[in-house]
Amino acid sequence: MSPRPGLFLTFEGIDGSGKSTQARLLADALRAQGQDVILTREPGGSPGAEEIRRLVLEGDPDRWSAETEILLFTAARRDHLERTIEPALAAGKVVICDRFADSTRMYQGLSRGNLRRVVDQLHVLMIGREPDLTLLIDMEPSTGLNRAKGRQGTEERFEDFGVELQHKMRAGFLSLAQEFADRFRVIDGDRGIQDVSADVTAAVADALIHNGHGA
Structure with missing residues (x-):
């Protein structure tokens, strides 16, 4: 008997x-319900991808061009996909x-130039998978940025772009939720x-049942 299909859930939102x-x-x-769960993150989620995470999330805001970031994030995602997700x-x-x-569609494809087409082309070539369900946690940008800056960690490179970026990202994520309405909540x-x-739990319950993970 083949195992039931896996279920791929993602969370998105501004910082x-x-x-x-x-x-x-x-x-x-x-x-707690008895599900076998893997909790992971991007960039990261595998040893190689975690190394790339340090490259892209630390340092000066202008450390990388948007084009270089797209390649770095795609490389990290490919390793994550091969070693953890799949x-x-x-x-x-x-x-x-x-x-x-x-997130790459927004932060690199939209925020730092009109590079969304490049992001999507690389995604098709190197990743080729979308989540079964994406949960977008929508929040007022200044509140989110204040929270993010209050963490006082070392991974503040994107927060350092300021609240204007967060407003742009919020609008972009909401637009993306309309574009992919079948999988976004x-x-x-x-x-x-x-x-x-x-x-969140209510939104995921239906996806669990439809994928054979329900009670």
Whole structure:
């Protein structure tokens, strides 16, 4: 008997939107239900991709051109796909990823030049997979940026581009949610963590049932 199909879930949103917290809460909730869950992130999620993560998220904002970033993110995603995502899905697991190709479509394809077509071409050639369900945690940009800057970590390269970028990204993500309406669910992130989590859980429940992961 072949294993049930895996389920690929992604979280997207501007910096500080709370998507990483929601991804962890969802993973905990699904594990409590008996699901076999892999929680991962981008850039990163495999040893090689984590090395590239340090290259793209640390340092001066103008460290890389947008074109170079697209190549770096695609290389990281390919390694992540080969070593983490595809094996887990083949084993019938639920994969929850904090960011995926939609972030590259926005941050490199839209924010730093009209390079969306380049991002999509590389995605088709080297990745060739979209999530089964994408949860967009939507939030007012200045609130998200204040949260992100308050973390005081070393991975602040994109936060350093300022609130104008966050406004552009929010609009871009909402537009992307319309473009890929079949797989996107927009969740209001300007609420308490548990309220947001309840909406996330409800959105994922249908996808679990449709993929054979329901009770």
